[in-house]
Amino acid sequence: MTERLFNFGAGPAVLPLTVLEQMRDHLVALPGVGMSVLEISHRSAVFDEILATAEMNIRALAGISDDYHVLFLQGGATQQFAMVPMNLLSANGSADYVVTGSWAKKAATEAVKFGSVRIAATTEADNFSRVPGADEIDLDGDAAYVHLVSNNTIFGTEWSGMPDTGHVPLVVDASSNLFSRPLDVARHGLGLVYAGAQKNLGPAGVTLVIAHRDLVARASSSLPTMMRYVTFAESGSRYNTPPVFAIYVVSLVTSWLRAQGGLQVMSERNERKAGKLYAQIDASGFYHGTAAADCRSRMNVTFRLGTPDLDARFVVAAADAGLAGLRGHRSVGGQRASIYNAFPEQGVDALVSFMAEFERING
């Protein structure tokens, strides 16, 4: 077999090895089907089952009731930045946005094209090193919805819980931490959760949307057909040809998540993985975490060394040691270790050892 590196990339990100092997073994022809999954009709019984499995897994993992649609779209979170206000914000309505990083800001900027947007809170003055406390969020009780990003990949911060938005529906971009811990979909007020698949769910090319029926019904018929949630809800995500292969991979990854024991088990594993890295960062003055201690992400561990030169040498030396993708986002620099669900704990242990050794030589 070809050697595999430890892939700390922020997304598209590592997939479970057993899932990749299963894809490989069935790639030329699905057993009993006589065609590749890349060649099957999206109206075939084979794909019926793949789609049903993906949806069933997602509902089972997060305890999602029939009050919510589970939809598979395209265009990534960026397309959702437009679809959310296009579908949920009426001409004379207003939406609240909580700005905790680059993606949250992009979502708010895009929404301005479609209606009135209020910034309910922002931590930009602190360079997005934290998410706001409950007392810092100024919510409009008449807002059409409140939008937030549950984990900020670039700045390495994460909400530990969700703010109480009362009767105002909460809309969450969970692209980078969906299914890394239990998702309380049944909580009062949760309206819509979306996630590009390429971090915790599967490959790039499919977007999961979990949306309350009441919100899906809001869309105007004058919107582009492919920008209306109701188009996907009424057609079972098959108004036109969906991204069959990407949904197939999501079905495999979510089956893998269930086989691991579900979201509580994943949460404990993710806590442990992140904990090891933060412990190493905190063990000396050589590494510096960039996120406020109580807002640290379990998905993206961001840190710096003492100088830009050391940062650069660290990334190169780590890559030479088989630890790939540690360079921080181009907009902030430093290091970022993305350790999503499928990232193996051995990789975290390897990075911890490498960090200790790098500090011993360069500290």
Add this chain to the structure above:
Amino acid sequence: MTERLFNFGAGPAVLPLTVLEQMRDHLVALPGVGMSVLEISHRSAVFDEILATAEMNIRALAGISDDYHVLFLQGGATQQFAMVPMNLLSANGSADYVVTGSWAKKAATEAVKFGSVRIAATTEADNFSRVPGADEIDLDGDAAYVHLVSNNTIFGTEWSGMPDTGHVPLVVDASSNLFSRPLDVARHGLGLVYAGAQKNLGPAGVTLVIAHRDLVARASSSLPTMMRYVTFAESGSRYNTPPVFAIYVVSLVTSWLRAQGGLQVMSERNERKAGKLYAQIDASGFYHGTAAADCRSRMNVTFRLGTPDLDARFVVAAADAGLAGLRGHRSVGGQRASIYNAFPEQGVDALVSFMAEFERING
């Protein structure tokens, strides 16, 4: 190896076996990369090369100059039905639509949401059994563009050439016959060609758009970011995470097309494949082609038997003989043999033999 059937499905459709084998062999880890193509960053050097290869192949196959952008989008042709008018049709402008089938009609219906639409020609009165002659098309010299569908999968018709639209840009949905024959992109007036990949180009989940620079520049900045062609043109199709795997498959399929000898060779092969089936249909009164003889598609060969009962028995018996996917579209019935670029000529020969035998027994 698992047995593979002959897959006559209309899309998602058959891929070249050598391409599937290459994907399989590299699925767990790309050689020298240490990660699956499903796991690589869309900003990595590895993906830079994949994207550049796909674009270079497409430009080389069809002789596409720098006057045109080659873009990779999502959402299929259906999303283009909205993007074309949203980008190209101003508030007081009008667009001409030529209606030759279900998809052409859907495109026109969607466009009405965004501006004034004229039906320049329609063959609906003939149940879409043909495309219009040049003298039947009533073009508006002031139209923002003329839209047509170059091959009609459901009704089995195809334009043998493109109508002359003078100085009005021609916009073509070529989802079902792109790269099945030389594409004269340089011809006067060709403005934009789009195609969902899942018939002749690759898997579902990526849409190819070939667009003249002048048209791309038209879009209003008030449109959703992901619905503006210019977003993709300015970012090299990487404004956000693109469908990496689907583009990878397109790069492999287009490399395969070049290795076959290019579009002239494909055209000759496709003529020969379709010719064998039409010859069998015409050889007796047992099979009846549904498309007008001078409008027959080389991609989707549609025919009926004498009775609905015979049609149903034919499809079942063919499937038993390893000839899959021959049932006509649910909206028209009968049989449809889709024989895109990657469909092997042996499969056509097998169907011809089966048709002769079925007629001998049931004729």
